Amino acid sequence: MVVDEGWRLDLERWLEPFLTGLSHPARRRMCPLYIAGLIGPGDRKSVQPMAARSGDVGYDQLHHFVAAGVWDSVPLEAALLKEADRLVGDPAGFLVIDDTALPKKGQHSVGVAPQYASSLGKTSNCQSLVSVTLASREVPVMIGLRLFLPESWTGNAERMTRARVPLDRQKALTKPEIGIEEIDRVIASGVRFGCVLADAGYGSSGPFRQALSERGLLWAVGLSRRQNVYPADIGLVFPVAAKGRRRQYHMPDRPPVSAEAMLSGEKWRKISWRRGIKGRLTCLFAARRVRIAEGHKHRMLDNRMQCMPGDEVWLVGERRSTGEQKYYVSNLPVDATLKALAAAIKARWICEQAHQQLKEELGLDHFEGRSWTGLHRHALMTMIAYAFLQSRRLTAAGRKKKSRGPAATAEHAGHQAGDPQPLRPATATALPSL
Incomplete structure (x- = not known):
């Protein structure tokens, strides 16, 4: 059976901006071979099996390139950033x-x-x-x-x-x-x-x-449900001490409560933030403006320490169908809608898809060396391989959009929003999956 090697030729061309950062001809040869080994067939993506499958390079050469060769990864990291910005910036x-x-x-x-x-x-x-x-x-x-x-x-x-x-x-x-x-x-x-x-x-x-x-x-980030917060309209008073020295700082007129308690009495609304492969994704959300208790600390009359209110932000709660509750905090504008807050918070899931594909399909966790340099170079090669495959996906999606019109765009969006799809074929007889 004839193996379609078109993607390898595309990889060679696509890698040209990366290879300019490698001054030695041997390294410029090793880099595409290593990345092709990560993309190509085979369950194990450590150096020895990749070299054995390649037939174009020995184990010692490939291992030296990633683990011991004297070359700077910074130019390749810069090329990756530039390509990522081109693709999804x-x-x-x-x-x-x-x-x-x-x-x-x-x-x-x-x-x-x-x-x-x-x-x-x-x-x-x-x-x-x-x-x-x-x-x-x-x-x-x-x-x-x-x-x-x-x-x-x-x-x-x-x-x-x-x-x-x-x-x-x-x-x-x-x-x-x-x-x-x-x-x-x-x-x-x-x-x-x-x-x-x-x-x-x-x-x-x-x-x-x-x-x-x-x-x-x-920013929109997760928060512990136990984190103390104040309502946004918390007042600051200057209590008069009954005895002893005069107080030097204002104090909140109410004690803080946990993030969980702050939202317990709020109205929770069913919000849909995107479409998945099985329909709209929804959860219950609630939000209110708060000030996190993370300012300077004061000792209270009962000898406990209390943090002053910080900047005003959004506190957001999520109730999942499993009964699990999550809490988040964000400095998105005060006029942000609950749907906009939910969409931003839930957009974080995309990194989990990338982690899964880098490990399962590109061998991120297969490196068997022990050194700092080797691990980070291997990780860099997997990220470059991933960017190449995403570039092919987006190019194919653009062709599909032109040939089929708006319906194809919606189909592609639904594909991306669902479970992660394979980045490469299960056999060696096909191009990397798009």
């Missing part, structure tokens, strides 16, 4: 900050440790990567994957040196701090987006939200 689009876990055995791979993996819903021995996804029109392109180092690594300099962690990364950073670093990198590149989305692992961090606001960004 949009002032009305989203930048999604999340993390994904790569389960591992043993303890020698860089960053591996028992830690909570949100994708698994439990604590597991794994590596945890902070991810950055650019998305618009329900089409995601992954543009950043950065390893989080837990305390068992940052507290052991010898261990980090063995794993070749760069000196400037041998420091303790929280996932929200890594997320802000990545956002700054994206902003500096000129990539277009309108709103930052994140789950409660990031949104419950006051410094993370404040950093977003300081950068003039719109």
Whole structure:
């Protein structure tokens, strides 16, 4: 049976802007071979089976390229950002900050440790990567994957040196701090987006939200149901002390309550935010303006500490058909509708589709090396492969739109909004799936 190799020729042409960042001819040859290995057939996408399937390159050459070769990944990262902006950059689009876990055995791979993996819903021995996804029109392109180092690594300099962690990364950073670093990198590149989305692992961090606001960004992020908030119309009074020193600061005229309690008495409305493959997606939502209790702290008369009200924002609650309740906070404009708030919050799901496809189809979690450099280069190659396949999808959708008219556009939107579709064929006899 003849194998259609058209996509390989397309890949060679598409990769030209990336290859200009690799000065050595051998590296310019290895990069397309590695990415083609990730895209092509085969269940395992680690170096050895990819080299064996290729027949054009040896294991040592491919392993050296990704794990030990002396080349700078920054030009390729810049080319990825430029291509992502071309594909889905949009002032009305989203930048999604999340993390994904790569389960591992043993303890020698860089960053591996028992830690909570949100994708698994439990604590597991794994590596945890902070991810950055650019998305618009329900089409995601992954543009950043950065390893989080837990305390068992940052507290052991010898261990980090063995794993070749760069000196400037041998420091303790929280996932929200890594997320802000990545956002700054994206902003500096000129990539277009309108709103930052994140789950409660990031949104419950006051410094993370404040950093977003300081950068003039719109955001809609998850929040713990236990987070204390004040109503937006909270009053500040200057109580007169019955004895002792005069009070120096104003105090809220009411105590804060949890986010869950704040919305318990609100009217919950059924909102549909998009169409899925089985029809409209709906949930119950409620929202009200609040001020989060995250200002400076004061000691109260009963000796407890109380945070002052922060900036005014939207508090949004979601009640799912399973009975699960989620809470979010957003600085979208005061005139934003409940439907607009719900649509922004639920747009975060797109990064989970990208995580799934990067792992299941492009081998993100198949890298078997132990070094910082090797892991990040492998992750970069998977993101470039993913961007290539999304480029083909969008090109095909454009042709379909021209040939079939408006009905095809609606069909394509429904396809993107449903369950993730395969990015590649199950056999070697077809082009990468579009």
